[in-house]
Amino acid sequence: MLSFLHKGIGRRQIFSLCLLSLVMFVLTGCWDKKEFNQMAIVQTLAVDKHENEYKVTLQLITPKAGEKGITGEDLWIISGQGESVAAALDQADLSTPRRIYLEQMNLILLGEGVLADDLMGGYRYLTRSHYLRRSNYVLAIKGEAGEIIAAKPELGKIDIFYLTNLIKDQERKIKNSVTLVNDCLLAAHSTTGAVFIPAVILEAKEKLTLDGGALVKNNQLVDWVDQAWTESYYWVCGEIKQKPLVLQDVWKAGDMVVLEVEKSRCHLVVKQQQPLVIGLEIEAELDMVDNRGVHNVADEKELEQSLEQVRQRAEQEIEAIVKEGLDKAQSLNCDAFNLGQWLAAFHQSVAAQYDWQKDFKDIELEVEVKTEIKSLLINQK
Amino acid sequence: MEQKLSQNDLFTLIALLCHGGYFWVLPSFATKENGSMGILSMLLGAGTGLLILILAYRLSQKANGQPIFQYLGQIMPKPLAQVTALAIWSYLAIFLILCLAFFTEMMSSRLLVDTPRWLISGVLLFLIGRLAALGLVDITRFSFFALISLLFLMLMLILGNLPLFEIIQALPLVLENGAAFVDTWLQVSNAYAIVLCLLFILPRVKQEKKNLSWAASALVLSAVFLSVMTFLAMGVFGQDFSQTMFWMHLEQAKIIQLGPYLERVEAIYVILWMTVIFAASSILIYCTNHSLAQIIQRPLTVKMHWLLIFFFWLCCNYLGNMEKIILLLGYFNQIFFWLMIGGLLLAFFFAQRDRKASNL
Structure with a gap:
């Protein structure tokens, strides 16, 4: 059992033993431990x-x-x-x-x-x-x-x-x-x-x-x-995944439709270079989640008309929200929408013509909204 | 008889060589003056690395299995062969010291703030030295594990950084300062020139047809990986990121969130990265020490191996702060890189002349 004693312990083994003994102290935990x-x-x-x-x-x-x-x-x-x-x-x-x-x-x-x-x-x-x-x-x-x-x-x-x-x-x-x-x-x-x-x-x-x-x-x-401004910011810079959009007086006074935004996206385009016109094309997918107005229609044509009215109202509403936010930002000459950064990234020659921090207030911005209503709360008789 | 390495092993070794500690900071240097164009300079630098790889491969082929410096002694005048060998060795040694110094600096300034620097570099070098002493076959085995870590790291970074990535931050690609671009290209070339380690690895690899293609594809893959990571950093941190951060990978790791709650995973990231550093550094130590043994024409003994490790440890500790490391990097870029390139071209010239002479 103790045969190694008869054979003798080499220097290598002694060194290894010393090293192992030293390591034992270190392995009990980190010295700079933070409980x-x-x-x-x-x-x-x-x-x-x-x-x-x-x-x-x-x-x-x-x-x-x-x-x-x-x-x-x-x-x-x-x-x-x-x-x-x-x-x-x-x-x-x-x-x-x-x-x-x-x-x-x-x-x-x-x-x-x-x-x-x-x-x-x-x-x-x-x-x-x-x-x-x-x-x-x-x-x-x-x-x-x-x-x-x-x-x-x-x-x-x-x-x-x-x-x-x-x-x-x-x-x-x-x-x-x-x-x-x-x-x-x-x-x-x-x-x-x-x-x-x-x-x-x-x-x-x-x-x-x-x-x-x-x-x-x-x-x-x-x-x-205010919060209304942030709505416009979300339409341009964010991607809305779940947000209600309330439309009043859609078909006649007193009507109300609640649409839920399922998906939204804003594409930026240079519509005109001289003078610069930037287009903000907003696309949104909407679901009708509440309807206090037209519930039943006679035929498909009438359904299409009713739907078109909702769509137009939704697009007008979104456009108004976005325009208000953009106007405010331009009046403050503060491009929080990062349009200048986008222009510098994709239309460098156009961006080079402007001192964005000074000129942002004078840039023409056009908002265009396209919506698609996925589910309806209107029945066809 | 020494066990020969396969093409897979060659691929693993070259891929890891291109991920040593120096490669951590390369994106910062490359993008500092050039923004996103720095990525192009990185790819061009990798292209130069590819040329050096081909040169090293051809030279190694001509040596026909002989130790490379011994072969140089046969085809060149002795003093010239010694100078060439020394130029190549000093390049390898300084590259190794830089890699270790960068890694130690990162560990002691960011992660193990309370741990003395000498201890970090000491433990690191002891483990790397032990691995390197075991030989190329063991290094390759460990490198294979490190390569898997590397792939996992890449995946972690890409998935972790994508939610914050915005292409408009990484664009436009503009060349504003031509001189700075060339400087960066040379600096990146200098880093990728480390593939000249092939001179010391190839004699241990089985002679097969597509060895060069395997080595080249490892280099290309590494360059693509680094470029993708840099582009990702651009899209997340903006083109001026190198003005505000030095350890790009670490900052990228900080924003990784695994699931809704597991965050601050950079320690896991660094532990995985450490395996990559271990593998890369052990390959470098193996090549540096063996090349010195060739220069002095003696077999590499255990004592000599550890003496060299001790020397590297001293150098690593001497470079106790970033200022000194950058200073050495400057000398490395301006002197040692060119000495190595000169030596390599000279060796290639003599090898070509030798072949013509033997044909006659």
Whole structure:
């Protein structure tokens, strides 16, 4: 059994034994391990700015040892102030005994002060560090961003990912409806320099609602827009997958038809080069989900006529929504629809003739809507 | 008798050689001044790599199974053969050091921030050195596993990045600065020139008809993979992405989301990528160490192998920050690449002359 002792142990075996013994110590765990219950995981970061002073508010998840899941009790809100976001985060770090872990952050709330002064200032530090993911969501806040987190912490008891889920739900219905850190960074380098950031408001201090947003150009807030404007933005930049469209007085006064947008897409075309006319061709597939008007028709011709009336009204309605949004953007000379970027990508020679950031307001935009109604709530006798 | 490698093995080795640590940062360099046109410069660079591959293949064919530097000693004047061999060796050694330094820098600055750099490079080199010491057959076995990882990584990146991809961000393709384009082309050529490792691999490969085609297709596949990834990065991060990020692959990995909840998977990505780095670096170490043994005309002993590993570890630690790495990269591009090209062309010229002489 111990025959190797008789044969003698070679230098090679001794070296291997020493190495194995050393490895045993290392294999018990990482020296830079970070225990889950020793971390303060940042879920949301709010950045505000007052007179050259940044304020950060962090919504932390601080799981306790032995807990099986994360509950509302684990939520903690801390804040810090400083001349930069880095300094403010450093100060916030002083008020928690746990290591602040920014890697899992999902959402950044930017207050009006940051938006009005320098959007990038709100997260430049984070982009240079390795914490930030470009797929993090960004929301604009009219007023103090920190208030959204701090004013109603009990919302977290319902769902700690309340805001994130609110955005994700919107994205489920309308593709490209969210704004990511990546979009803001892209806008900073794009031809248009503009980006739309959805806004969230705190209603009566107990309800958080997505409502309108901020138009930002060259990292500065241009104006706030309402929910109606965002509708036009979704028709042009998003792909609507599920959204109701209510049409009043379709056939006669008092009639109402509710159509659900199943699919939408906007194609851009250069209709004329000199002077430039850009066409926005919107195609939508609609389902009739409610009908408080014509239910029965005599023949196919009448059915076709009734349907045509609905289609025309739907197209007029969508056109009006989109035109209103475009007009507003042009009046602010803020191309949040990214038309300039599209022109630079596909019609470079045409784009070269314009200083898009100055000339956008004067460009003629033509909206054309084509709809297809897939299912009807009208019967043929 | 040493076991011979098949064409599949040759394909695996060449494909992985073109994915060493340096190739991680190549897209950043290529697109910095050129935007999307950087992808064209990358493809042209891969084209130059293809020419070097053909040159190395022909030279290796002429050597007819002999160690390449021994063959050069026969066809060239001795001092010239030594200088040529040294030029090729220094190219290989610096390329290896750069690959290791880039990888160590990425690990210590992004993932293992609290772990000392010397330890990261030490563990990395120990494992790679061990694999390289086992020989080309074992390296190939491991490389095959790494190649599967590479395909999985590619799939992960494409699927993970597509939701954020917008073609308008990657367009237009405009050549704004011709000089910068040429610079980038040369820099990419320099990276792909590493396929000259074929000089040391081919004598171990079974002599078959389509060896060159297999090696070339591995290079082309790698170039296509890198170009696709770069184009994807352009469409996601915009044409100016290299102004704001250096580790393109890592940023791409950060935005991968598996299902609705599994996110932040870059650690998994890097672990998989590590297998690729291990394989690529072990091939490089194998070629570098064997080429030095050929130069000094002695067999590669275990002691010499580990001594060289220790030397590479020291170099890797000396390049303790990005500034020093970029400085070495500058010398590499401006001096060592041209020395290697000069040496290779000279060797080819003498080999051609030798063939004509033997025909006469």
